[in-house]
Structure formats: structure tokens, C-alpha cells
Amino acid sequence: MRIITIATILSFFIVSCEGMSQPNIVFILADDLGYGELGSYGQEKIKTPHLDRLAKEGLRLTQHYTGAPVCAPARCVLLTGKNLAHSEIRGNKEIRPIGQQPLSSEALTIAEVFKKRGYKTGAFGKWGLGAPGTSGDPNNQGFDYFFGYNCQRNAHSYYPEYLQKNQERIQINKNPIPGHLRKLKGIIKGSDYRSETYAPDLILAESLNFIDKHKNSPFFLYLPFVEPHMAMQSPQEIIDRYPKEWDDVALGGKGPYNGKKGYLPHDRPRAAYAAMISDLDDHVGAVLSRLKKLGLDQNTIIIFTSDNGPTWNGLGGADPKFFNSTSGLRGYKGSCYEGGLRIPCIVKWPNVIKPGQVSNAATYFPDWFPTLSTIANASLPKNNKLDGIDMLSLFKGGELTTRNSPMIWDFYEYGGIAAVRDGDWKIIRRNLRRKNAENMNWELYNIANDPEEKKDLAASHSNIVKRLEKAWLKTRTINENFRIPFVDGKKEL
Numbered sequence: 185m186r187i188i189t190i191a192t193i194l195s196f197f198i199v200s201c202e203g204m205s206q207p208n209i210v211f212i213l214a215d216d217l218g219y220g221e222l223g224s225y226g227q228e229k230i231k232t233p234h235l236d237r238l239a240k241e242g243l244r245l246t247q248h249y250t251g252a253p254v255c256a257p258a259r260c261v262l263l264t265g266k267n268l269a270h271s272e273i274r275g276n277k278e279i280r281p282i283g284q285q286p287l288s289s290e291a292l293t294i295a296e297v298f299k300k301r302g303y304k305t306g307a308f309g310k311w312g313l314g315a316p317g318t319s320g321d322p323n324n325q326g327f328d329y330f331f332g333y334n335c336q337r338n339a340h341s342y343y344p345e346y347l348q349k350n351q352e353r354i355q356i357n358k359n360p361i362p363g364h365l366r367k368l369k370g371i372i373k374g375s376d377y378r379s380e381t382y383a384p385d386l387i388l389a390e391s392l393n394f395i396d397k398h399k400n401s402p403f404f405l406y407l408p409f410v411e412p413h414m415a416m417q418s419p420q421e422i423i424d425r426y427p428k429e430w431d432d433v434a435l436g437g438k439g440p441y442n443g444k445k446g447y448l449p450h451d452r453p454r455a456a457y458a459a460m461i462s463d464l465d466d467h468v469g470a471v472l473s474r475l476k477k478l479g480l481d482q483n484t485i486i487i488f489t490s491d492n493g494p495t496w497n498g499l500g501g502a503d504p505k506f507f508n509s510t511s512g513l514r515g516y517k518g519s520c521y522e523g524g525l526r527i528p529c530i531v532k533w534p535n536v537i538k539p540g541q542v543s544n545a546a547t548y549f550p551d552w553f554p555t556l557s558t559i560a561n562a563s564l565p566k567n568n569k570l571d572g573i574d575m576l577s578l579f580k581g582g583e584l585t586t587r588n589s590p591m592i593w594d595f596y597e598y599g600g601i602a603a604v605r606d607g608d609w610k611i612i613r614r615n616l617r618r619k620n621a622e623n624m625n626w627e628l629y630n631i632a633n634d635p636e637e638k639k640d641l642a643a644s645h646s647n648i649v650k651r652l653e654k655a656w657l658k659t660r661t662i663n664e665n666f667r668i669p670f671v672d673g674k675k676e677l
């Protein structure tokens with residue numbers, strides 16, 4: 185009979201406790217997925233069974249906001265924990281020939297925090313925060329491993345020539361299909377815009393390899409998947425899950441998309457759009473089942489959210505009205521109204537979050553830095569002014585900690601937009617970079633009573649407007665790459 189020593193029991197106990205104190209983190213970020221595009225958020229046409237199950241097993245947040253209404257700044261806010269008013273990246277600033285405005289070497293990302301705590305860190309999908317070799321290279325921002333699109337522009341194509349594996353370019357298509365149409369030829373067929381290797385499948389495969397490889401150490405797996413961002417190049421077998429009537433004119437459908445509003449044409453644009461989200465759902469399902477197969481699911485936190493609201497009506501053949509993609513909220517991607525900022529967010533954490541929870545507490549991307557730091561048992565960095573609050577009390581079934589400062593968005597693009605939410609009140613001011621910016625007024629909405637932002641109450645509540653404006657300007661720093669002359673240096677507008 186084998187003798188089990190006290191030391192064996194003790195070491196087993198220590199290993200178990202260590203494992204529990206350092207759960208794995210899987211953070212999945214969809215691209216341009218709207219608030220109303222998952223079954224658990226009321227979507228009736230697009231099928232998302234894996235994500236619906238995830239919602240049943242975890243917590244669904246009904247008022248979670250991105251950090252910015254477009255890709256790069258949203259990712260910057262998520263990874264650095266600072267809201268747009270003092271973040272390094274405040275818009276999609278393109279750099280030629282490749283990449284976007286890089287994060288600086290001073291920027292502290294949540295991946296660096298995890299790495300310091302002994303986590304293995306991997307990012308798979310779309311980066312957008314700096315070209316290879318720059319200070320913003322994912323390998324210089326805390327990620328041991330990166331595979332996917334470094335440059336957001338390349339991610340417009342699902343059949344790109346290459347993907348980036350750390351410092352190396354890996355050719356994946358001998359006949360790449362650019363994400364934008366040069367010239368329409370003949371009859372529109374979605375199949376004309378496909379080639380050998382569908383990039384999301386490869387990105388998924390690499391991310392599953394990462395899980396296999398690091399199953400014995402805590403890991404932080406960041407999955408900024410590229411769907412459902414345009415162009416529509418979805419796999420045919422998923423398109424075929426959806427009704428022909430949606431797109432066939434003879435059957436009462438809308439007809440093909442000719443590519444004239446950007447990206448690529450498609451003979452079945454509605455079905456192809458739904459297919460992108462179902463394919464994303466399948467990929468999430470594959471990640472979940474791999475975690476389960478390896479016995480990691482009980483000690484892994486899964487977070488699923490999106491970087492911004494859905495694409496505008498018509499762009500790339502999108503039809504957000506048909507799908508009710510924002511669930512009735514005002515505005516789309518690029519807007520600081522609710523439709524651009526409010527996104528689905530599901531968190532599953534067995535033994536901590538009870539299944540089937542729903543919370544309407546208002547939370548946003550900067551909250552992830554303190555929350556994940558606590559989970560990794562890391563102390564928050566000093567001299568690194570963060571804006572978010574730790575959401576753990578909410579995860580454990582209690583109330584969300586009171587916020588010390590309002591939630592702020594300070595967006596450089598789309599004419600320049602500022603928005604501030606405090607409690608149920610939200611102010612928004614547009615066209616800050618346009619001529620006559622001084623003639624634009626703040627709008628004020630009560631989000632609890634008026635989530636569709638139809639009734640502007642600014643005129644009758646100027647004291648609230650002033651208070652929120654002050655909170656914004658107090659937080660705001662001047663950023664040379666994203667100057668807004670009308671606002672820079674002002675104490676009030």
C-alpha cells in the first residue's frame with residue numbers, strides 16, 4: 185500500500201490553492217458586434233447558441249460600455265485601464281505602410297501585470313496598437329505570444345496574404361483577396377471573394393494550441409477575434425444555415441449587395457452577416473470545449489464582449505435595422521450615443537459567479553484593469569492614474585462599488601465627441617473639431633428613463649451638465665497626436 189505522506193498532502197494542497205488563487209483568464213473581444221446581436225440580448229434572427237449557453241452559466245451585464253466607439257482606442261482603453269480623456273490612443277490613427285499609432289513604452293498594459301505575476305500571456309486576432317518592432321508591438325506590451333493581424337487595415341480581409349506570428353510574417357494565402365473591391369465583374373457571387381485559408385480558422389487553431397501548451401500554468405489569453413467586422417467573406421456552410429428569403433428579391437428579400445458602399449459585394453449579404461456572428465459563436469464554442477476537455481473550465485474566467493457598436497446601415501452591405509443590431513439604441517459604431525458604446529458583456533467564473541445572473545449596473549472598459557489585477561492578485565500600479573473600479577463585488581452577487589469619478593469618453597474622430605455618464609445621467613457633445621464648435625451644445629439624457637436618448641434635458645438641468653463637463657475637463661490631458669484645439673487647455677466650454 186502506498187504511503188501518502190503529510191508532505192504529499194501538503195504539496196497537493198499548496199498546488200491547489202495556488203491554482204485557485206491564479207485562475208486562467210480568457211478575454212474574448214468581438215469586433216463591431218452590436219448590443220442586440222446575441223440571443224441572450226434579444227437577437228431573434230442570428231443564432232448564437234454557444235454564447236447563449238455562456239450567458240446562462242454566468243453573468244450578463246446589460247449596461248456595459250466600451251472604452252471608445254472604434255477599434256484602436258477601445259483596445260487601448262481596455263488594455264491600459266485609462267479612459268479616453270487621458271489615454272494614449274484616442275482615435276484610429278493610421279501609420280503607413282503598416283499599423284496604427286503605437287502604444288508607448290511607458291504604457292502599462294494588463295498583460296504586463298499578468299506576466300509579472302507568472303502568467304503566460306497570448307493574444308490572437310487583431311492588434312491595432314502598433315506595428316511589429318515598435319514600442320506598441322504586442323511582444324513589447326506584455327504578450328509572450330501574438331498571432332494574427334497586427335494592422336487593422338489588413339483585418340478588412342478574411343483572406344489576407346499573411347498573418348503576423350510575433351516578429352515573423354506567415355504567408356497564408358497565395359491568392360489573397362483584399363477587403364475592398366477594386367472593380368465589380370459580372371454577376372455578384374460571394375464565393376468569388378474567398379481563397380485558400382480563412383484567417384479566423386487559423387487564429388482559432390493557434391489560440392487552442394496556446395491553451396494546450398500552457399494548460400499547467402496560469403494563462404491570460406486575449407482573443408480579439410475579427411468578426412463581424414466587414415468585409416463579408418463568411419464560410420458558405422454557415423451562410424446556408426440562414427433563409428434564402430432574406431436576400432432573394434423574388435422571395436421578398438433585399439437582393440445582393442454591389443459593393444458600392446465599401447468592402448466586398450455579396451449575393452446574400454444578410455445571410456453572410458449573420459454567418460459572421462455564428463462563425464464567431466462557433467469559435468467561442470471551440471475555446472470553451474477545449475477548456476472543458478483539459479479540465480480547466482472550473483478555474484478559468486471567461487469574458488466575452490465587443491469593442492464597439494455595429495457597423496452603420498449600408499456600409500459593406502450591413503443591415504443593422506433588419507437585425508435590430510443595437511436593440512433600439514441610438515447610433516452605431518463611431519457614435520457616443522448608446523448604440524455606439526453599449527455592448528454585450530458576459531462573464532463566466534465557476535464557483536464565484538452564480539449561473540444565470542443579470543446585472544444592470546453601469547460598467548465600462550477601464551473597470552477591467554483593476555478587476556483583472558485583483559483576480560491576478562497583483563497590486564495596482566502606483567503613479568498610474570486608473571479610472572475604473574474593481575467589479576468583483578458585483579461578480580460575487582453584491583452591489584457594484586461606488587464609482588469615484590464619472591465614466592468618460594473623449595473621442596477624436598467623427599468630428600470629435602465627448603460623453604460623460606454619472607449615475608443615470610449622460611451628457612454628450614459632438615463636432616468638437618468642426619468649425620463653429622462653440623455653437624454646438626451639450627445634450628443631456630437620463631439613461632434609466634430614456635435609454636434611446638430621445639429627450640434632451642440639457643436646457644432644464646444646466647447644473648448637471650456643468651458638473652459633468654467639469655469632471656471631463658479635469659480628467660482630460662492634451663495629447664499631441666489627438667489635439668482638439670477648441671477644447672485643449674480649457675477649464676470650461
Ligand SMILES: [Ca+2]
Nearest residue numbers: 215216255491
Ligand atoms: Ca471595431
